[in-house]
Amino acid sequence: MEELQDAIEDVQYLQAVNSKDSGPSPTEAWPFPSEKELEAFNTARLKENGQSFSLERICGGVLGLYLFGTFCTEMGERSKFEFMLDVIRYRRLRTPQLRLRFAQGIIRKFLLDVSTSQEEMDVLVDKAPILRQDSTPACLAELERRRSDIRTDGGVGVNRLGVVGPLVEQLVRLLPSPARASGPQDSIGVLGVAGGQGGVDDKSGKCSLVNTADMSEEEADEQPIDAAGQATEQQRVSGGEPAIGQLAGNGVCHAPGEVAHVLTGGHDEQERPSGEPEAANATTEGVQDQPANVGVTRSSDPKEEWYQPELFNVLEAWILEYLREKLHCGFLLSSHFQEYTRFLYVQHRPVTENDFILFRILGRGGFGAVNGCKRGSSGKLFAMKVMNKRRIKIRQSEDLCWNERRILEALGSPFVVSLKYAFESKNDLFLILDLMTGGDLGFHLQHLGIFTKVMAQYYTARTVLGIQHLHQKGIVYRDLKPENVMLDEYGRSRISDMGLACKVTPHLTGACGTRGYWAPEMRLRNSAGKRVPYNECVDWFSLGCILYEFLRGMSPFRTERAMDWCADTIQDKEKRVDKATLEMEPEYPPRYFDSLAIDLCTKLMMKDPQKRLGRMGADEILAHPWFGNLDRDALVMDQVESPYVPNKDINAAPQRSIGSFADTDSKIWHTWHITHTILTNVSPVS
Structure with missing residues (x-):
C-alpha cells in the first residue's frame, strides 16, 4: 500500500514539474484589499517609515x-x-x-x-x-x-x-x-x-x-x-x-x-x-579637467582600453x-x-504552510525533510525545507538554524540556491527555496559513473562562482560535495544547503562537513593540543576533491588506496579517510586525468592552505588553463548553456529509501518569518 501511495505522489510531482512550461496555474484567488484596508495599510507603512514610498x-x-x-x-x-x-x-x-x-x-x-x-x-x-x-x-x-x-x-x-x-x-x-x-x-x-x-x-x-x-x-x-x-x-x-x-x-x-x-x-x-587599478590611480589621456568620478584608463594597446565603474x-x-x-x-x-500598493499589501500578508500544496519528499536532513511544493495563489513550484523544532532543541541547534536562515537571506547569486519565504508553525520551521528539479550532482555521478571533461569544466566553474559569492560575503561554506550541488531543469547548477556555512573569523576552528571532502587543516591541532584556526581556503580543497570525483567517479580519499591507508594501525575506516586526507597524495590514473587536470587538482588539494590555489581568490582558479576556452564572461552572466540536461524525471532517490521520522515543542522563533518580499531590510549575518 505504501508503494502505491509513493507511486501516486511521484506521478503528481512529475505532472506539476512537466506542466511548468505551460505557465503558472493558480489554485487560489489573490486576497486583494478593499479601499479601506489599503488606506490603513499605506498609513501604517508611512507611520513605520516615512520613506516607505520614496x-x-x-x-x-x-x-x-x-x-x-x-x-x-x-x-x-x-x-x-x-x-x-x-x-x-x-x-x-x-x-x-x-x-x-x-x-x-x-x-x-x-x-x-x-x-x-x-x-x-x-x-x-x-x-x-x-x-x-x-x-x-x-x-x-x-x-x-x-x-x-x-x-x-x-x-x-x-x-x-x-x-x-x-x-x-x-x-x-x-x-x-x-x-x-x-x-x-x-x-x-x-x-x-x-x-x-x-x-x-x-x-x-x-x-x-x-x-x-x-x-x-x-x-x-x-x-x-x-x-x-x-x-x-x-x-x-x-x-x-x-x-x-x-x-x-x-x-x-x-x-x-x-x-x-x-x-x-x-x-x-x-x-x-x-x-x-583603482580609480584614483587611473591615468587619462585626451580628457581635460576630468573629475575623479569620470575615469578612463588608456593603455598602449587599444584592445586593453577600459572604463571605470564610476564613469557615469x-x-x-x-x-x-x-x-x-x-x-x-x-x-x-x-x-x-x-x-x-495593492500588490504590496498582498506581499505583506503572512505566509503559512496552508499557502502551499505539498508534493513528494525529495530529501532529508538532520532536522526534517525537503519536499516539492506549489504556491496556491500563483501555481509556482518551490522546495519546502521543514525542520522540526523538537529535534532542533534536543540537539541544541537553534543557533545553527538561525545561521542558515540569515545566510540564505543575505545571498543573491545565480550560482547559489535562493530563499523565497521563511515561516513557522507550532511544531516546525519552514524555508521555501528554489526547486531544483534536475537533482544533485551526486545523483547524476552515480548514474553516469564519471563526467565528461566539458561537463566537469562547466560544473566546476559554476561551483567556483558560487563559492566566490559566499566568500565575498565573508562566508565559508564548509560542506562542498556533489550532493550539495543541485541542477535545475536546464542542467544549470547551484550550491545548496547552507546548514554548515558560517562567517569567517580569525578563530574559526572545528571539523565539519563530510569526510573525504574536508580540508586537512580542519583536523590539525597545535603543540598544545588545540585545534588550528582555518579560513575560506578549506572550500577550495573541497573543490579539488569534487573535481577529482567528477573525473574519476569517487572521492580521492575514498579510493581503495585511501581506505587501506594505515590499515595496519587504524581499524576504523572513517579514521583512515581522515589520515589519508592529512598525509596521502591522491593518485591520478592517466585513464581519467590529463596533465592539466592533474595540475589543477594537485594545486587545489595542497595540504598547506598558504600554497593552495584559490588563496588569492577565485579568479586564479578560473584562470587555470584546464578550463580552456570556457567563456568566463558569459559564465559570470549566467549565459552559458549546460552541456548536460537532466531527464524530466524525479531525479531523486525513491521515497522509501529516504526514510521518515516525526517529532513534535517558542519564543526564539517569533522573528523567523520572511514574507515582505519587496522592501524587507536585512540584518547582518552574525
Whole structure:
C-alpha cells in the first residue's frame, strides 16, 4: 500500500514539474484589499517609515521598477529611465573589455545626435541586488561641484537624454573619433538573446532583442530574497521564459533587481576585477579637467582600453534627481501607484504552510525533510525545507538554524540556491527555496559513473562562482560535495544547503562537513593540543576533491588506496579517510586525468592552505588553463548553456529509501518569518 501511495505522489510531482512550461496555474484567488484596508495599510507603512514610498524604495523592487518605468514612458521620459538601467548593467560587467564596449554603447545611445536610428541595447548580466542600503556621499558632492556642467537642452533634442554641458562633452570625447563623426550606429551589447536563446551574434557582436510579455500578477508575488532582502526573480530568458522586469512594451528586457546602486548613487564593491587599478590611480589621456568620478584608463594597446565603474556616476545622479523632482509626485497620484500598493499589501500578508500544496519528499536532513511544493495563489513550484523544532532543541541547534536562515537571506547569486519565504508553525520551521528539479550532482555521478571533461569544466566553474559569492560575503561554506550541488531543469547548477556555512573569523576552528571532502587543516591541532584556526581556503580543497570525483567517479580519499591507508594501525575506516586526507597524495590514473587536470587538482588539494590555489581568490582558479576556452564572461552572466540536461524525471532517490521520522515543542522563533518580499531590510549575518 505504501508503494502505491509513493507511486501516486511521484506521478503528481512529475505532472506539476512537466506542466511548468505551460505557465503558472493558480489554485487560489489573490486576497486583494478593499479601499479601506489599503488606506490603513499605506498609513501604517508611512507611520513605520516615512520613506516607505520614496522613489528609492519604490524602485528598489521589481514591481515598483516595472510600474515606475511604465509611468516614465507615459510621461515621455523613457530615455532617462533606460539610461539609469543601462548604467547598472555597465557596472555589473566584470572585465575591462566588456565594460569598454558597453560604455561606448551607452554614450552612442544616449549622448550623441538622435538623428541617426539605432537599435535598443540589451545585455543580460548576473542579477544585481535590488536595493543597496549604502550611499556614496563623494558622488553627491561631485554632483554639487559639477552641477553647472549639466543642464537640459531646452527641448531642442540634441540627444536622447535631452542634456548638454561640459560633462556630456567629456563623455562623448571618450569615443573613438570615427564613432563621433559618424554618429550612433547602434548600442554595442555583449551578451543577449536571439530567437529566445541566450547568446551573441557571432557576425556583428550585437545583442538581439528579447520577445517577452509584460510581468504578470503571479510573477510579482514570487520574488526570491536577495542580499538586501529584496525580490530578485531569476527567469531563464535563455530557456525561452519571459523575464520579469520588462518595461512597457519597448522590447527591452531588463534583468531583475537592476535599480540597486543607481537609486542610491552606489556601485558594487565587487565589480572591479582583481588586478585592475583603482580609480584614483587611473591615468587619462585626451580628457581635460576630468573629475575623479569620470575615469578612463588608456593603455598602449587599444584592445586593453577600459572604463571605470564610476564613469557615469555624476550624470546618473543628475538624472535621478531630475526624475524625482519631475515625476515622483505624479507617480504617487497615478493608477500605477495604486496597483503597486495593492500588490504590496498582498506581499505583506503572512505566509503559512496552508499557502502551499505539498508534493513528494525529495530529501532529508538532520532536522526534517525537503519536499516539492506549489504556491496556491500563483501555481509556482518551490522546495519546502521543514525542520522540526523538537529535534532542533534536543540537539541544541537553534543557533545553527538561525545561521542558515540569515545566510540564505543575505545571498543573491545565480550560482547559489535562493530563499523565497521563511515561516513557522507550532511544531516546525519552514524555508521555501528554489526547486531544483534536475537533482544533485551526486545523483547524476552515480548514474553516469564519471563526467565528461566539458561537463566537469562547466560544473566546476559554476561551483567556483558560487563559492566566490559566499566568500565575498565573508562566508565559508564548509560542506562542498556533489550532493550539495543541485541542477535545475536546464542542467544549470547551484550550491545548496547552507546548514554548515558560517562567517569567517580569525578563530574559526572545528571539523565539519563530510569526510573525504574536508580540508586537512580542519583536523590539525597545535603543540598544545588545540585545534588550528582555518579560513575560506578549506572550500577550495573541497573543490579539488569534487573535481577529482567528477573525473574519476569517487572521492580521492575514498579510493581503495585511501581506505587501506594505515590499515595496519587504524581499524576504523572513517579514521583512515581522515589520515589519508592529512598525509596521502591522491593518485591520478592517466585513464581519467590529463596533465592539466592533474595540475589543477594537485594545486587545489595542497595540504598547506598558504600554497593552495584559490588563496588569492577565485579568479586564479578560473584562470587555470584546464578550463580552456570556457567563456568566463558569459559564465559570470549566467549565459552559458549546460552541456548536460537532466531527464524530466524525479531525479531523486525513491521515497522509501529516504526514510521518515516525526517529532513534535517558542519564543526564539517569533522573528523567523520572511514574507515582505519587496522592501524587507536585512540584518547582518552574525
